[in-house]
Amino acid sequence: xxxxxxxxxxxxxxxxxxxxxxxxxxxxxxxxxxxxxxxxxxxxxxxxxxxxxxxxxxxxxxxxxxxxxxxxxxxxxxxxxxxxxxxxxxxxxxxxxxxxxxxxxxxxxxxxxxxxxxxxxxxxxxxxxxxxxxxxxxxxxxxxxxxxxxx
Numbered sequence: 001x002x003x004x005x006x007x008x009x010x011x012x013x014x015x016x017x018x019x020x021x022x023x024x025x026x027x028x029x030x031x032x033x034x035x036x037x038x039x040x041x042x043x044x045x046x047x048x049x050x051x052x053x054x055x056x057x058x059x060x061x062x063x064x065x066x067x068x069x070x071x072x073x074x075x076x077x078x079x080x081x082x083x084x085x086x087x088x089x090x091x092x093x094x095x096x097x098x099x100x101x102x103x104x105x106x107x108x109x110x111x112x113x114x115x116x117x118x119x120x121x122x123x124x125x126x127x128x129x130x131x132x133x134x135x136x137x138x139x140x141x142x143x144x145x146x147x148x149x150x151x
Contacts, residue, residue, distance in 0.1 A: 047107040050123055055100055058131055062096055065138045073147070080150040092141075096134065103130060 066089075070077045106126050110119055 043107075043111050047104055047111070051100075051103045051107070051127075054127055055097070058100055058134065059093070059097070061131060062093075062134060062138050065135055066142070069139075069142045069147075076147070077150055080146075096138070099134065100130075103127065 070081075103126060107123075110122065114122065
């Protein structure tokens with residue numbers, strides 16, 4: 001065994017600290033990090049179970065906004081329906097899905113602070129408010145940024 005400058009064995013120091021942790025009810029440091037990693041994985045799994053099925057509804061609602069705009073103003077948007085515009089619409093759809101991922105950020109920030117039952121109720125509010133903001137933003141983007149420039 002290794003010894004420090006005072007002549008004490010380092011191995012016995014580790015054993016003493018392990019005994020002290022056991023006496024105070026503390027677990028081994030590696031088990032603490034393992035349990036934290038396990039609860040973090042469980043939290044992410046729970047988050048995915050909530051957010052991912054609703055992503056389809058979110059995308060369908062945004063698609064509905066686009067379809068209403070196109071059908072209500074069809075003669076105006078007719079020249080904009082081209083293969084080149086498909087690339088732009090794909091990028092905008094990817095950006096909308098990137099914004100949807102902010103739900104995971106809220107999940108991470110709030111999950112540890114709130115109790116599970118209260119957070120489950122609040123998730124719905126976060127989803128509804130976020131989806132309504134996305135619909136508002138899509139309407140603004142179409143009305144102010146896309147509609148005026150289509151000729």
